[in-house]
Amino acid sequence: MLNQLVEYARNxxxxxxxxxxxxxxxxxxxxAADGRFVNIVPLGDDKKGEQTPKCPEMxxxxxxxxxxxxxxxxxxxxxxxxxxxxxxxxxxxxxxxxFFSKMVRQAATETQLLQPLALFLGDGxxxxxxxxxxxxxxAKPTDWLRWRVAGVDPLQQQPVLDWWRTWRETDLxxxxxxxxxxxRKRVVESTGDDASDGMIxxxxxxxxLPVSTQPKVTGLSGVGGLxxxxxxxxxxxxxxxxxGLEQASNAAMGEKSVRGYVDGMxxxxxxxxxxxxxxxxxxxxxxVVRVEDDPLAFLLEPPExxxxxxxxxxxxxxxxxxxxxxxVPGNNRYFAMTLSGASGRVMVRDWMEGSFEELxxxxxxxxxxxxxxARDGTxxxxxxxxxxxxxxxxxxxxxxxxxxxxxxxxxxxAGLPIPQPLVAxxxxxxxxxxxxxxxxxxARMGLIKAYFIRKGGNHNMTAYLNKEHPEPAYQxxxxxxxxxxxxxxxxxxxxxxxxxRYYVAASQTPGLTLGRLVANAKNHLGKLKGGLAFWYEGxxxxxxxxxxxxxxxxxxxxxxxxxxxGYYQQIAAxxxxxxxxxxxxxxxxxx
Numbered sequence: 001m002l003n004q005l006v007e008y009a010r011n012x013x014x015x016x017x018x019x020x021x022x023x024x025x026x027x028x029x030x031x032a033a034d035g036r037f038v039n040i041v042p043l044g045d046d047k048k049g050e051q052t053p054k055c056p057e058m059x060x061x062x063x064x065x066x067x068x069x070x071x072x073x074x075x076x077x078x079x080x081x082x083x084x085x086x087x088x089x090x091x092x093x094x095x096x097x098x099f100f101s102k103m104v105r106q107a108a109t110e111t112q113l114l115q116p117l118a119l120f121l122g123d124g125x126x127x128x129x130x131x132x133x134x135x136x137x138x139a140k141p142t143d144w145l146r147w148r149v150a151g152v153d154p155l156q157q158q159p160v161l162d163w164w165r166t167w168r169e170t171d172l173x174x175x176x177x178x179x180x181x182x183x184r185k186r187v188v189e190s191t192g193d194d195a196s197d198g199m200i201x202x203x204x205x206x207x208x209l210p211v212s213t214q215p216k217v218t219g220l221s222g223v224g225g226l227x228x229x230x231x232x233x234x235x236x237x238x239x240x241x242x243x244g245l246e247q248a249s250n251a252a253m254g255e256k257s258v259r260g261y262v263d264g265m266x267x268x269x270x271x272x273x274x275x276x277x278x279x280x281x282x283x284x285x286x287x288v289v290r291v292e293d294d295p296l297a298f299l300l301e302p303p304e305x306x307x308x309x310x311x312x313x314x315x316x317x318x319x320x321x322x323x324x325x326x327x328v329p330g331n332n333r334y335f336a337m338t339l340s341g342a343s344g345r346v347m348v349r350d351w352m353e354g355s356f357e358e359l360x361x362x363x364x365x366x367x368x369x370x371x372x373x374a375r376d377g378t379x380x381x382x383x384x385x386x387x388x389x390x391x392x393x394x395x396x397x398x399x400x401x402x403x404x405x406x407x408x409x410x411x412x413x414a415g416l417p418i419p420q421p422l423v424a425x426x427x428x429x430x431x432x433x434x435x436x437x438x439x440x441x442x443a444r445m446g447l448i449k450a451y452f453i454r455k456g457g458n459h460n461m462t463a464y465l466n467k468e469h470p471e472p473a474y475q476x477x478x479x480x481x482x483x484x485x486x487x488x489x490x491x492x493x494x495x496x497x498x499x500x501r502y503y504v505a506a507s508q509t510p511g512l513t514l515g516r517l518v519a520n521a522k523n524h525l526g527k528l529k530g531g532l533a534f535w536y537e538g539x540x541x542x543x544x545x546x547x548x549x550x551x552x553x554x555x556x557x558x559x560x561x562x563x564x565x566g567y568y569q570q571i572a573a574x575x576x577x578x579x580x581x582x583x584x585x586x587x588x589x590x591x
Contacts, residue, residue, distance in 0.1 A: 001351050002232075002253075002261045003203055004335050008284060009264035015053040016263040018255045019168045021215065022270075023071055025052040026143040029130065033150040035119025037129045040137065040145075051270065052146060054155055056164045057215065059172065064092070067100040069107075069164050070154060075141035076100055078131045082141060107167070111159045117149050199249070203257035210252035215262045217346050219269035223280050223402070225341020232262070232346045265346075269339070274300055276338075277390055277397065277405035279349055283336040285356065295356075295363045296336070299412060302367075302383035319364065332356035336413065338406045349406045352413055362415045369453045370446035371463040373569060377576025380463055381442035386412065392444035393425040395432075417454040418447065424557055430564050431507075435500050445568050448561050465569040467542070472550040473559035476510045477566025479543045483517050485574055486536045490524035507563045511553040518544070 009016045026049035030038040043050035056069035067076050074080040076096040081089070101121040108118035120126050147154060154160045198209040216229025233251040235241050241250055268282045275281075283296050291297055338350040367383045374381040384392075390405055391397045404422065411418055426444045433441065452459040460469050469475060484498045498517060506513040521540065525533045555563060 001337070001348070002257075004353070005264035005268075006203055006257055006260035008268070008335075009260040013263050013267055016260055017054075018259045019057060019059075019165060020054050020259075021057040022051055022053045022263065022266065023055045023144050024049040025055075025071065025146050026050075027074070027134070027137075027139060027145040028148055029145050030148045031116050031120045031150070033116050035116045035123060035126065037120065037126045037133075040130070040133055042137070049144065052144075052155070054161065055146070056161075056168075059168070060213075062213065065095040065099055067096040067103070069100075069103050069167075070160075071144060071146045072096075072100055073141065074134055074139055074143050074145055077145060078127060078134060080131055080134050080139065080141050103167075107160065107163050111157075111163050113149060113152060113154055113157055113160060117147060117154070199252040201252055201254040201257055203253055203261070206254060208254045210249045211255050211258055212247045212249055214248050214253070214258050217262060217265050217269070219266065219273070220280065220339060220341040220346065222275060223278055223340040225346070226344050230341045230344055230346045232265070234345065273339075276387060276409060277400040278340060278402040279405050280339045281336065281409060282339060283334060285335070286333040289332065289356070295360050296334070296413075298383075299363050299366065299386050301385060334359045336409075338409060340402055349402065350410055352410065359413065362413055365415055366412045366450075369450035370443070372442055372446040372449055373464045373572045374442065375440045375572055375575070377572035377574070381446065384443035384446065388443040389447055392441045392447060393422060393429060395429070411454075415454075417456075418451045420451075420557065423448060423451045423561055427557070427561055427564060431504060434503055437500070440568060440571075445565065448565055451561065452558075465573040467546070469546075469566065471559070471562050472547050472552055473510075473555050473562040474566035475543055475546045476506070476514060476551065476555075477563035477568075478570040479514060479540065479547070480506050480517070480563075481567045481570035481574065482536065482540050482543060483521055485571075486521055486524045486528075486540070489532060489536070490527040503567075507555060507560050507567075509554050510563070511551050514551060 015022070025043055028041040028043055030041065032038050043052075052071065055071040058066050058068045060066065075093050077100060079090075079093055079097055081093060101118075104114055104121055105118045108114040198207050200206070201208055201210065214231060214233050216231055217225075218229045219225075220230055221227045233248050233253065235245075235247055235250045243250075265282075268284060269280060272284060273280045273282045285294075333353060333355055336350075336352045337348060340347045340349060370384060370389070372381050373379075386409070387397065390400050390408060393404070394400045407419060408422065410416060426447050429441070430444055430448075433439075449461050449463070452461050460466055460471070465478075466474070467478075480498070480503065487498050502513055502517060506517070518540070521536075525537055528536065552559065
């Protein structure tokens, strides 16, 4: 998994390099050639700022009192603190500011470009102007800033970057020693250049001294991660250490490899991730695939739901991909991760990879299995978004558990059977909405149908009504739908009708319930005119001939799901046959 992230960074992130990172920078501070404060410019939008590559990243920050070179937070550079900030935090900010200014002055002695910035940082009055302006702009202490010095961006100047590389190498070399202890060996920060007494890197296979701490992965704060980032490989408890090793040296990796996988993951999370319930899904391809040809994009946002491809269904486009009618890279592969944060650590909930052709086939199968007649009975329902399928299982999508989202995602991508607990959730929500007279949920009904298809065997599952379905439970559902329609035709809106009063009992113990309802149907038939009464009588008789004397006494979960499908598909067929008669559809979609 990590090696694929390193490969992604190598192929797509030219700026990935140890000692540098990409940051979301909110403010650009302009300084004149004589060190005067000129202006501040907001970057990006009001919340996220602008992605800035090649930002110097300081190592050994855990030692305290250190700051990043050139690109830092407003609290560190301008001493912009919250009102009534704790004295300890203000003192810490002052130490970091002193370190930041010292580094700029040191760099300015060798790079003339930074001399105006050094003058600015040494002038308290100019910094006061900056702080006042930032306060006016309602900037946050945690916002990051970068500079434009005498009209030039120092991050774009090779002499400035080279100075940082040299300073960093010197600083690391001075601290890159192995400290011997009686029982444990502690490996500290390393550039990975000295491999004379090192370890084998898990990612590159090279012998080198591994880094003791690794950069953090950012962007997981919305799924349980920390705003400051989360670590992928870290060992801060003795129980997780082995062979006398400490910290990240327990998963030995060189600095270059670590920088690659962290940069790759950060870039993918920032640009190519989608939140599914309480997890993030990240996916990419070995060879670049256009968005309009991305099967995983269809899974998240089917084409017929977007204006740009309103004339195409996901199934049609996927079929054209499978048949080679679209130009896509040959022998391509996909990679997909499901991520969340947990107590400062990155939690990889799932990892999948496979061929592009296999992915296309699996997603095409997913949509095919979910196909279901629309509630009006005149067409197939649109292909559902993946999140619509998740939302069909709970009252509120925010309550959908991360493990369930991960499981369903794997089901879709790997063509696996649908777990029965998810079907139980769908059935429970179906009953609740039915009793509350809410519209039928297409994704929910499609998932119930897909459960039987993926279970294996011949379950006679079709998108439309199957009058010849051999399962009595399915036919019992059809029968209840016809009885409900008969009552409405005879009596009109009676408030709590047959469905609200008897659905749960009929779907669980049809042998005790349906007989009484059929007997009462004779009274309703007598209230109808001849043609309509004849039609209902014929339909009910046809269903009863399918059931014969096989009305089950009780139904288990699977049979209750078949009952629900039979009920739904019969309702849809009735609506289609009656051309959406207002008497049938004016009050909700369930009756």
